[in-house]
Amino acid sequence: MRFRTKTTIPLLLVLGLGCGYVVAQGAQTGGYHQVHEYKLQGDTGWDYLTMDASSRRLYISRGTHVQILNIDTGKIEGDIPDLKGVHGIALDKADNKGYISDGRDNSVVVFDLASLKATGKVQAGTNPDAILFDPATKRVFAFNGRSGNATVIETKDNSVAGTIDLGGKPEFAVSDGKGKIFVNLEDKSENVEIDAKGLKVLTHWSLKPCESPSGLAIDTDHELLFASCDNEMMAVLDGNSGKVIKTLPIGKGTDAAAFDKGLKQAYSSNGQSGDITVIKENSPSSFDVAATIPTKLRARTMTVDEKTHDLITVTADFEKAPEATAEQPRPRPKMVPDSFVVLVYGK
Numbered sequence: 216m217r218f219r220t221k222t223t224i225p226l227l228l229v230l231g232l233g234c235g236y237v238v239a240q241g242a243q244t245g246g247y248h249q250v251h252e253y254k255l256q257g258d259t260g261w262d263y264l265t266m267d268a269s270s271r272r273l274y275i276s277r278g279t280h281v282q283i284l285n286i287d288t289g290k291i292e293g294d295i296p297d298l299k300g301v302h303g304i305a306l307d308k309a310d311n312k313g314y315i316s317d318g319r320d321n322s323v324v325v326f327d328l329a330s331l332k333a334t335g336k337v338q339a340g341t342n343p344d345a346i347l348f349d350p351a352t353k354r355v356f357a358f359n360g361r362s363g364n365a366t367v368i369e370t371k372d373n374s375v376a377g378t379i380d381l382g383g384k385p386e387f388a389v390s391d392g393k394g395k396i397f398v399n400l401e402d403k404s405e406n407v408e409i410d411a412k413g414l415k416v417l418t419h420w421s422l423k424p425c426e427s428p429s430g431l432a433i434d435t436d437h438e439l440l441f442a443s444c445d446n447e448m449m450a451v452l453d454g455n456s457g458k459v460i461k462t463l464p465i466g467k468g469t470d471a472a473a474f475d476k477g478l479k480q481a482y483s484s485n486g487q488s489g490d491i492t493v494i495k496e497n498s499p500s501s502f503d504v505a506a507t508i509p510t511k512l513r514a515r516t517m518t519v520d521e522k523t524h525d526l527i528t529v530t531a532d533f534e535k536a537p538e539a540t541a542e543q544p545r546p547r548p549k550m551v552p553d554s555f556v557v558l559v560y561g562k
Contacts, residue, residue: 243506243507244506244507244508244509245493245505245506245508245562246506246562247491247493247506247508247526247560247561247562248560248561248562249558249559249560250525250559250560250561251286251289251557251558251559252556252557252558252559253284253289253556253557253559254553254554254555254556255275255282255284255291255553255555255556255557256552256553256555257277257552257553257555258549258550258551258552258553258555259277259278259279259280259550260277260278260550261275261276261277261278261516261529261531261555262276262301262302262303262344262516263276263302263303263304263345263346263471263516264276264471264516264517264518264527264528264529265303265304265305265306265518266286266518266519266520266521266527267306267308268520268521268522268523269308269522270328271285271286271287271522272284272285272286272292273285273286273518273527273557274304274306274313275529275557276301276302276303276304276315277301277555278298278300278301279296279297279298279299279300279301280294280295280296280297280298280301281294281295281298281301281304281315282294283295283331284557286520286525286527286557286559289557292331293331294331295315295324295326295331295332295333297333298315298317298320298324299317299318299319299320300317300318300319300320301315301316301317301318302316302317302318302343302344302345302346303315303316303344303345303346303347304316304346305346305347305348305355306328306348307348307353307355307370308328309350309353310353310370310371311327311328311329312325312326312327312328312334312370313325313326313327313328314326314346314348314355314357314368315346316339316343316344316345316346316357317343318342318343318344318360319342321338321339321340321341321342321343321359322336322337322338322339322343323336323337323339323343323346323355323357323366323368324336325337325373335373337366337368337373337375338366338375339357339359339366340357340359340361340362340364340365340366340378341359341360341361341362342359342360342361342362343357343358343359343360343366344358344359344360344385344386345357345358345385345386345387345388345398346358346388347388347389347390347396348370348390349390349392349396349411350390350392351390351392351393351394351411351412352394352411352412353369353370353371354367354368354369354370354376354411355367355368355370356368356388356390356396356409356411358381358385358386358388358398359385360384360385360386361384363380363381363382363383363384363385364378364379364380364381365378365379365381365385365398365409366378367379367414376414377414379409379414379415379416380416381398381400381407381416382400382403382407382416382419383400383401383402383403383405383407384400384401384402384403385398385399385400385401385407386398386399386400386401386428386429386430386431387399387428387429387430387431387432387471387472388431389431389432389433389440390411390433391433391435391438391454392435393435394410394411394412395408395409395410395411395417395454396408396409396411397409397431397433397440397454398431399422399428399429399430399431399442400419400428401427401428401429402427403419404421404422404423404425404426404427404428404444405419405420405421405422406419406420406422406428406431406440406442406452406457407419407420408420408454408457418457420452420457421459422442422444422450422452422459423459424446424448424462425442425444425446425448425449425450425459425462426444426445426446426448427444427445427446428442428443428444428445428450429443429444429445429469429470429471429472430442430443430469430470430471430472430473430483430484431443431472432472432473432474432481432482433454433474434474434476434479434481434496434499435476436476437496437499438453438454438455439451439452439453439454439460439496439499440452440453440454441472441474441481441483441494442472443465443469443470443471443472443483444469445469447464447465447466447467447469448462448463448464448465449462449463449464449465449469449472449481449483449492449494450462451463451481451494451502460500460502461502463492463494463502463503463504464492464504465483465485465492466483466485466487466488466489466490466491466492466507467485467486467487467488468485468486468487468488468515469483469484469485469486469515470484470486470515470516471483471484471515471516471517471518472484473517473518473519473526474519475519475521475524476521477521477524478524479495479496480493480494480495480496480505481493481494481496481502482494482517482519482526484510484514484515484516484517484528485515486512486513486514486515486516486530487512487515489509489510489511489512489513489514490507490508490509490510491507491508491510491514491517491526491528491560492504492506492507493505493506493507493508508526508560510528510530510558510560511530511556511558512530513530513531513533514528514529514530514558515528515530516528516529520559523561524561524562525559525560525561526559526560526561527557527558527559527560528557528558528560529555529556529557529558530555530556530558531550531551531554531555531556532550532551532554533548533549533550533551534548534549534550534551535548536548
């Protein structure tokens with residue numbers, strides 16, 4: 216389903232009521248509003264989102280499969296099945312390849328970007344989670360959550376180039392495109408700088424007072440890192456010195472961060488508070504919270520459409536969680552079938 220939200224300003228002007236409230240709300244949200252909602256079938260969960268702006272394809276991790284959605288039409292263009300526990304999707308567009316971290320299979324699945332069919336599999340560490348393609352070395356880095364290391368894959372032949380010990384539990388990771396990789400360590404509240412060519416850790420940087428970091432984004436022009444943390448804070452880090460330049464407030468339940476190079480804005484998607492925090496980079500040393508965009512509960516991961524500058528997130532409805540038992544002290548609620556939605560926010 217596709218719709219575009221209608222503005223209520225003309226009605227308020229006619230009534231002569233609430234004009235100031237509308238202006239205030241517009242300023243608070245930065246002018247963003249929901250422009251699309253696409254409903255997808257199924258009752259499987261989700262994790263990372265990967266947007267390819269040039270092909271208009273959104274790659275969505277859905278637990279046991281990857282759905283490929285045309286973000287303009289809302290139509291499913293492909294579906295990669297028979298996976299066990301998808302986390303992320305990385306794209307090597309020059310070689311027409313995609314890579315999927317299949318956490319429960321401890322593997323990385325290779326697929327063809329034209330046919331959207333799986334073509335191979337590479338053994339990784341335990342529970343590969345975040346995954347990225349580094350254009351400087353033409354390697355794929357899969358970050359293994361349980362074994363605390365990274366499996367590095369040569370895209371030319373899908374061989375394993377090496378394994379990097381990270382010294383903690385990795386979460387989101389980014390490449391600066393110049394030979395360095397950065398990854399958050401959730402359990403250490405640190406960021407790790409990696410030599411992508413030499414396949415070694417260069418240094419560990421503390422993110423404190425930012426605690427339990429998950430999302431990570433990068434401004435490659437200025438080597439600035441944006442880490443979203445569990446204690447409702449985003450840390451802006453100098454990627455050369457490791458210094459925390461500034462911390463800013465974000466919403467509750469963050470999982471993902473993103474950066475729009477064209478607008479010079481960073482974002483944090485916050486599933487518990489149901490919103491996206493917009494951080495404006497005024498200069499490489501000046502940052503402010505520019506807006507808070509209401510989304511929906513559990514919309515915790517996100518990505519940016521670099522062509523339209525729209526923000527994309529996903530969520531679903533859930534049943535009431537069952538009562539806790541000795542065998543299952545923290546029972547999870549079941550997703551309501553076919554309630555999964557892709558939400559797009561723009562101006």
